[in-house]
Amino acid sequence: MALSHSILATLVGRAKPLSGYDLAKEFNSSVGFFWKTTHQQIYRELAKLEKEGMLTSELVRQKDRPDKKIYSITDYGRTHLVEWIAEPSVPTPIKEDMLVKMYVGFLVPKEILIGELEQLRDIHKERLRLYHEYEKKYFLDVTKMNMKGKYRYLNLRSGINFEAGHIKWCNEAIEFLKNEFE
Amino acid sequence: MALSHSILATLVGRAKPLSGYDLAKEFNSSVGFFWKTTHQQIYRELAKLEKEGMLTSELVRQKDRPDKKIYSITDYGRTHLVEWIAEPSVPTPIKEDMLVKMYVGFLVPKEILIGELEQLRDIHKERLRLYHEYEKKYFLDVTKMNMKGKYRYLNLRSGINFEAGHIKWCNEAIEFLKNEFE
DNA sequence: TTAAAATATGCAACAAGTTGAATATAGTCT
DNA sequence: AGACTATATTCAACTTGTTGCATATTTTAA
Numbered sequence: 001m002a003l004s005h006s007i008l009a010t011l012v013g014r015a016k017p018l019s020g021y022d023l024a025k026e027f028n029s030s031v032g033f034f035w036k037t038t039h040q041q042i043y044r045e046l047a048k049l050e051k052e053g054m055l056t057s058e059l060v061r062q063k064d065r066p067d068k069k070i071y072s073i074t075d076y077g078r079t080h081l082v083e084w085i086a087e088p089s090v091p092t093p094i095k096e097d098m099l100v101k102m103y104v105g106f107l108v109p110k111e112i113l114i115g116e117l118e119q120l121r122d123i124h125k126e127r128l129r130l131y132h133e134y135e136k137k138y139f140l141d142v143t144k145m146n147m148k149g150k151y152r153y154l155n156l157r158s159g160i161n162f163e164a165g166h167i168k169w170c171n172e173a174i175e176f177l178k179n180e181f182e
Numbered sequence: 183m184a185l186s187h188s189i190l191a192t193l194v195g196r197a198k199p200l201s202g203y204d205l206a207k208e209f210n211s212s213v214g215f216f217w218k219t220t221h222q223q224i225y226r227e228l229a230k231l232e233k234e235g236m237l238t239s240e241l242v243r244q245k246d247r248p249d250k251k252i253y254s255i256t257d258y259g260r261t262h263l264v265e266w267i268a269e270p271s272v273p274t275p276i277k278e279d280m281l282v283k284m285y286v287g288f289l290v291p292k293e294i295l296i297g298e299l300e301q302l303r304d305i306h307k308e309r310l311r312l313y314h315e316y317e318k319k320y321f322l323d324v325t326k327m328n329m330k331g332k333y334r335y336l337n338l339r340s341g342i343n344f345e346a347g348h349i350k351w352c353n354e355a356i357e358f359l360k361n362e363f364e
Numbered sequence: 365t366t367a368a369a370a371t372a373t374g375c376a377a378c379a380a381g382t383t384g385a386a387t388a389t390a391g392t393c394t
Numbered sequence: 395a396g397a398c399t400a401t402a403t404t405c406a407a408c409t410t411g412t413t414g415c416a417t418a419t420t421t422t423a424a
Contacts, residue, residue: 002279003380009286021402035282036275041381043403066389066402078289085290089279089298091305091348093218097184097271099340100217104191105333107260108267116271123273142362150362151287154355158281161354165347166273172343173336180324180332185410203372223411225374248372248419 003045006035008054008073008081013148017058017070020046030152033159046071054080102173110177117177121170128163131156185227188217190236190255190263195330199240199252202228212334215341228253236262284355292359299359303352310345313338 010023010031018026023046024039026032049055054077057069073081098120105113139145139153192205192213200208205228206221208214228251231237236259239251255263280302287295321327321335 001379002277002282005279006282009282012286012289019402020404021400024402031282031285034276034278034285036277038382039402040383040404045380047404062389062401064390065400066387068402081286082289085283085286086294088301089283091280091302092278094216094344095184095218096216096274096340097187098273099337100184100188100191100213101267101271102333102336102340103213103216104194104263104267105336106329107194107264112268119270120273147288147363150358151284154284154287154358155281157354157358158278158284158351161347161351162276165343169340169343172339176332176336176339181329183409201372202374203370206372220412221372222374222413227410229374244372246420247370248417250372 002035003037003041004049004054005081005084006031006037007042007045007049008077011055011071011073012078012081017072019060019068019070021068023071034155049077053077110181114174114177117170117174121167121174124163124166124170128160128167131160131163135160184217185219185223186231186236187263187266188213188219189224189227189231190259193237193253193255194260194263199254201242201250201252203250205253216337231259235259292363296356296359299352299356303349303356306345306348306352310342310349313342313345317342 006027007023010026011018020039020043023042027035027037027042046055046057050057050071054074055071056074057071059067059069061067098116101113101116134156139149139156142150142153145153188209189205192208193200202221202225205224209217209219209224228237228239232239232253236256237253238256239253241249241251243249280298283298284295316338321331321338324332324335327335
């Protein structure tokens with residue numbers, strides 16, 4: 001149930017309240033690197049969180065743009081978030097299409113799987129490239145980072161590790177398919 | 183939408199039809215290493231797949247045990263599965279509680295996160311140990327494996343890679359938290 | 365002897381996630 | 395002028411996933 005927690009986490013780190021639209025943008029970058037969702041789900045969840053007292057909203061009237069509702073986290077929401085952090089995490093259950101396909105790979109010519117693995121690898125390569133770019137741009141000197149920055153750095157390192165691992169496996173599988181199958 | 187495909191994939195590799203109960207057991211081991219689900223969802227999905235003509239069922243009456251329904255994949259189901267394999271895969275969207283917690287780690291004492299990371303690491307270590315055991319037991323000589331075995335081996339290698347990657351990141355994060363935070 | 369585990373299937377309620385569309389304004393591009 | 399992009403929110407329908415419960419029999423363990 002961490003969508004609500006992701007939203008609370010995005011709001012807790014801010015001086016200024018955010019609109020649903022702003023949050024949706026955040027979920028396309030920063031927090032979106034480890035929690036994916038849609039704007040529809042965000043709006044629905046914001047309404048729920050406000051009803052539960054975790055958030056408060058304020059209507060902002062605009063002339064040149066559509067009106068918006070901006071949300072702030074309440075003390076209750078913050079407490080709830082902190083309590084959730086202290087609960088032990090279980091790893092997210094694995095669900096990976098590619099592995100299901102691999103499981104019955106014998107149903108198709110191996111070239112199909114090789115092609116798919118190459119595509120997957122390229123997606124992960126592009127992500128890794130982006131993460132390395134961030135690392136060079138914002139995280140060159142670890143000792144100079146503040147608390148928040150250090151935690152962001154750990155998030156980034158996780159992404160780098162994750163993508164590099166995927167690339168490694170894709171390459172291993174491609175080589176194996178090319179060499180060990182006749 | 184790969185639950186249906188996981189079920190089809192589990193049935194396609196068999197000479198004998200399986201009951202929902204048998205499938206649920208499979209989803210606790212082999213195919214369950216990369217697709218998690220519950221028996222309730224399996225029964226629901228089996229009914230749906232039969233209605234769609236992907237599966238056929240047969241009622242088996244038993245005296246010493248409860249009666250059961252056993253399912254086989256149809257030609258249509260098999261074709262559907264093969265077509266799905268050929269569609270390009272996108273990586274499963276990332277959703278990781280621990281990373282959301284890390285994102286707002288500054289809200290709690292670092293010892294809490296270190297403790298959680300150690301717990302997580304131990305879970306992944308235990309999985310890795312199990313996978314290495316499988317590797318030694320069933321996959322020692324790659325050249326002697328048949329087609330199916332080779333694909334199972336690739337699945338196993340993915341699991342090993344995945345778990346080892348997690349352990350590596352957990353250790354890195356633990357060290358970083360211990361040393362780089364004052 | 366009582367409890368539990370294993371075998372076997374399913375319903376119901378609810379929560380979470382996906383997909384498509386509707387609405388409205390302002391600015392930019394062709 | 396018409397199309398597209400950005401801003402901003404929401405509804406509706408549907409699929410997928412989770413949790414708790416209900417039922418029934420036989421074997422095994424405490």
